[in-house]
Amino acid sequence: MTNVMITGGCGFIGSHFIEHFLRTTDWNIISLDRLDTSGNPNRLASMDCWPQERKRVRVLYWDLKSPLNTQMQAHIGKVDKIFHLAAGTHVDRSITDPMSFVMDNVVGTTNLLDYAKAVQPEMFYYFSTDEVFGPAPDGVAYKEWDRYNSGNPYSASKAGAEEMCLAYRNTYKLPIRITHCMNVFGERQHPEKFVPMCINKILKGELIQVHSNKEKTKAGSRYYIHARNVASAVGFLNDSQTDEIKFNIVGEREVSNLEMAQTIAKILDKPLHYEMVDFHSSRPGHDLRYALDGELMKSLGWNLPMSFEESLSRMTHWTLAHPEWLKG
DSSP, rough: OOOEEEEESSSHHHHHHHHHHHHHOOOOOEEEEESSSSSHHHHHHTOOOHHHHGGGEEEEEETTTTTOOOOHHHHHHHEEEEOOOOOOOOOHHHHHHHHHIIIIIIIIHHHHHHHHHHHOSEEEEEEEEGGOOOOOTTOOOOOOSOOOOOOOOHHHHHHHHHHHHHHHHHHHOOOEEEEOOOOOTTOOOOSSHHHHHHHHHHHOEEEEEEEEEEEEEBEEEOOEEEHHHHHHHHHHHHHHHOOOEEEEEOSSOOOHHHHHHHHHHHHHOOEEEEEEEEEHHHSSOOBBHHHHHHHHHHHHHHOOOOHHHHHHHHHHHHHHGGGGGOOO
């Protein structure tokens, strides 16, 4: 039986990884999580497949700022694959407290790499971000090996962790794959994030701030992608025999933050109240546009299993049926 570890498995994206693997594999899964503001075991309990499949999942508590000691290694047991998603991710908090992100993302990843070096898994997957490349000018989409230009401490810490992964691959021959992903949305997301925040404020008739250029004429944009599609891409890579190391996982099309809010309002059949906000002045360290080139994954044969519109509609209706996930 294959045994896999998912760090941050009680987090938003990690829970979707666990759900995907429970539905598509017979793996036993260890979720390693420190269960702080991001980690919530109720994410697992809210999955439809959980009652039937929960026996295949173990949730273990650990803060990766500390090396995995021998006692924890004994609790974990044999591990065939590692999917490293645990990370500090909030850009605003990284701006006010950069060192905590260095500890979580660089030190934490290095501690996990040391553990992997000792147990020698078949593959170590590191989940990085599009933000390591910095802002993308209009018409530019970054490829996997383009230069980095981190715009804030969060993205810098993710870039640093990514470089440590490459160093362990080069120095210790640890089998590693790295993914860059763009803005992810989906069920069970923290209500501070843009999509659930929009759902909440539209339902309440409140004003939504849409971050824009200095002239307040153009909203920021992203290639939004559902967490279910991200999990599908990583599952595809797990079955792939490619020798590539880095992979961009990209949504099907570019969506502005204003278009995202408008689409949610249309799904809810509610009016949208918004104002454009100069993102440069109000949120230093935030970039107006991110963009990745997804041609490598397409060339390998991966296609998005669900469209942006269907994914957003499903998430919105699911959230309406589970309003507890809109509570802070």
